[in-house]
Amino acid sequence: MNNFQNILEHIARDIELVKDRGTVASYIPELAHVDKNKFGMHLIDAQGNHYGTGDSEEGFSIQSISKVLSLSQAFAIMGDKLWERVDVEPSGDPFNHLSLLELEHGIPRNPLINAGALVIADVLISHLENPKADFLAYVRKMANDENINYDMDVAASESKTGYTNYAAANLLKSYGNIKNDVDDVLDFYFHQCSLKMSCRQLTEVFYIFMNRGKCRRGNAFLNINQVKRVNAIMLTCGFYDEAGEFAFEVGLPGKSGVGGGIVALLPNQFCIATWSPGLNVKGNSKLGMIALEQFTTQTGLSIF
Amino acid sequence: MNNFQNILEHIARDIELVKDRGTVASYIPELAHVDKNKFGMHLIDAQGNHYGTGDSEEGFSIQSISKVLSLSQAFAIMGDKLWERVDVEPSGDPFNHLSLLELEHGIPRNPLINAGALVIADVLISHLENPKADFLAYVRKMANDENINYDMDVAASESKTGYTNYAAANLLKSYGNIKNDVDDVLDFYFHQCSLKMSCRQLTEVFYIFMNRGKCRRGNAFLNINQVKRVNAIMLTCGFYDEAGEFAFEVGLPGKSGVGGGIVALLPNQFCIATWSPGLNVKGNSKLGMIALEQFTTQTGLSIF
């Protein structure tokens, strides 16, 4: 379908004209240096054909997008026992993330908010022999790509300034919902978030969520019921307190990161990734949201 | 597909064995009399074929399910200007519905919580000549069924005891987000919620959300972009603070009511409704949730 290629290029041209490109995240100092004018978009279809435009092969910090990958690994290990430690409801909350934790006695609302991802990190540390190396190997295997790596500068930068995450991890520990040492959990978490990938690589990694749990070489990472559940969590919880808006405008399960990346997918049909570093007020990539809305509107392809 | 008929009957037999059927809603006195042992399930496919089991043709009070219908009519009238008065985010909130209203200055989180539905009711009163009659006519036309009616006893019962709704409506009025008389808005709202339908009728009415906005006779009630958005809202907001759970377990856009009904749909494929009056602690039909989870797990049919 050259059609996909045409649509991506058409949207990219429209996007170029948008004046307000949002604000590059500054709370992680290392991310603040990224060029705001970058824009990439990439799609892989069910047959494995690639379509890309702009900076779609340039690596960037995937940040919170990595939460879907750690969730996937933890879910494969723990099965449904995982849900004893984290819920699957949208947080619906623009501001007081920690208050929900207090209200709900240390059980995070879902695995895609920071508190939930810290619990997932704790689960992985308990079950993996060499947590950071094993998680990286897992992600590389999903994409069949040994070039995927942590960005140590980004991890170090967040480790120095991530006070909110230190607060969340200690609060979870006070409720007994972190079993390992708080510093170990945060070290793992900051590395996980520092994963560097291009849009193209993201579509390769997330191919399993579009393909009933199997990567392009046919290896199963999750069973079909598990994939359905991870996709459901992406849809209801993948965009902070803008999850409803993303479902409403775009209509695909997906996940965003403060590095400016977004990945989304239509089961059995395609996986798509965008990158534009400027964020909107809710912390999601401004141009990425627009591009994906245009994509599902123009193609009529969405889960709804 | 006689297959659908077999699956429905198989699930109904399993459901019969479930011992804890939940609790019948008692806060609306008139609903408390309903027989807890009722169970019905009905499906209509894209071609208009009907499959049903149990009490699928017996009418019950659809209650909050009606919010999707009033939303639909208001959206058709107002277009995207509607979203200036109500948001599209999940409330994620187990307990303090009114506090969110206060926090967000009178803009309800979404049109499927009570406060949001009251704003929608206010919109309809402003735009319809004979609001109650016109809304009923709209619903009858969707289903091509003149037998659909309000249950005046239920409406009267709720009017006498619906103090929480009186509170919400007055709070909205204090923020200027109700334009008409509070009593008129509540009178419309209590009638809307009292609509009585069977599972079979529900699938006929909700056929338009599965069929890109058109009813079975081909009349368009919403355009394709609007249907996508209403389905997105059902998925993220249709089950109170159990929306994530329903997406996670069932994986279909849908809506529940305290009368024990649930309706859900897979775009372009089918619309399904269940009825069992006993509710779980979150206020959704206990057996209906189980039946629908089994249905999408056994058929492998879901949006994810």
Added chain:
Amino acid sequence: MNNFQNILEHIARDIELVKDRGTVASYIPELAHVDKNKFGMHLIDAQGNHYGTGDSEEGFSIQSISKVLSLSQAFAIMGDKLWERVDVEPSGDPFNHLSLLELEHGIPRNPLINAGALVIADVLISHLENPKADFLAYVRKMANDENINYDMDVAASESKTGYTNYAAANLLKSYGNIKNDVDDVLDFYFHQCSLKMSCRQLTEVFYIFMNRGKCRRGNAFLNINQVKRVNAIMLTCGFYDEAGEFAFEVGLPGKSGVGGGIVALLPNQFCIATWSPGLNVKGNSKLGMIALEQFTTQTGLSIF
């Protein structure tokens, strides 16, 4: 002590120079007409000597100050059983008054927030034969002054626009913490708040709280333990979410109203009232707060 007279006059002269006099309350239309330049201050000492300055003998709408009087009457009737229906803790809450009610299942935080005062109104309606007349008689008797009256225009004005109070009353009713008809409770409440008094009259009425429960003619309205408790509630809860600030700056038990009045007292020594219609952002009289802070600082007279 001509000293008191000198101090009052000295403060009044300083107050005249304050440029920003705050904002007159507009949410009760009838109150919006009041002249912002009014300023009165009045003191009665334990011996019954009067000291006044400015508009200290002009009547104004005492509004929430009346909550102390209805509390007093209900406490005298019910004794400590009253505290089963309302708590005695500061609400500490700048914005979401109703959310606290939801969180705490219909038991208002204290009798001086609106929700608490509505419960007190409900108690009085249950126990008084002619609630409005009997409450007025009670207040007149405290002050030995038959000229104290409701302002029917203010009561009618609030009855038409008091949607937040309608919301609170209905929410309380939904929790069963209002026993009478909601409309009757609100009618009583709006009348109670419409009481019109001058600063001089306020000091006469509140004399009992400074004088161990007895009015100037020696009649006991509360016993000494009850007065201690009402004074404690005034100190911790009398100024909405500025209670801490008032205790901190002024250091006296007291109560404010949106009509611009404040009354405060030092047990066994004096009772003082101010009136200036402009309010600060927390809804307390701007100049009244300043004048009382100056008064306790200059005299060194406070409970601390």
Added chain:
Amino acid sequence: MNNFQNILEHIARDIELVKDRGTVASYIPELAHVDKNKFGMHLIDAQGNHYGTGDSEEGFSIQSISKVLSLSQAFAIMGDKLWERVDVEPSGDPFNHLSLLELEHGIPRNPLINAGALVIADVLISHLENPKADFLAYVRKMANDENINYDMDVAASESKTGYTNYAAANLLKSYGNIKNDVDDVLDFYFHQCSLKMSCRQLTEVFYIFMNRGKCRRGNAFLNINQVKRVNAIMLTCGFYDEAGEFAFEVGLPGKSGVGGGIVALLPNQFCIATWSPGLNVKGNSKLGMIALEQFTTQTGLSIF
């Protein structure tokens, strides 16, 4: 006044009969070992006369009572500039301490909740040359007692398990309201809370708050306006979410600690301390609250 001695002994006899002595705090492991049957009560009057009963000369961990002392030292150093970093309103909040911080952007409600005390600790670290030593010297000087010391075991115990405080300090740091290293602030804070004193020593230390800022040897620690403000904060914020109740029942400014101590005072008249390790559900000494209520009721001595 031998009268005071009689009253203390009389109350102590009554207290002996109370069956439910509450629960000893267990979240600081080192405190869990304390003998629940301990009870002490001590009073110093304005003239410096001492009256004591029970275990009034046995040392215990004063914990949160120390917050008044650090506040006092910081207030003396910073003056009113201190209030730019911490508010003076009661928190009124039974459960979600951190959520308030989030809501209010890192400005704690008052200096007597943990978050506020951490900000005060940060202020002292910025201004004192040897913070822990200088603070200890300050407290010893107030009491003219070189025997007052930190309990290193308690400090170490809390340092190992105080995750909630680590969470609060990191959250404050994320808002920029902690200037020093988080670990330094917590180290200071855990030492401050570990101060060990008897009831007798507590009354000596708190004598300055009853005596217009001057200790028994006449040295001024705060001026009269500052003392008034610290006493106001104790009254409105000194007992967590039971501050209203303590004002209501006892009617004195005071402060409690989870070690089971309470200190309270009547300006110009007396300072009184109790110790009983069992706590009520709000975290305040159960018998201490009862003893102090009886004391002010029997003597008729309170600020109200």
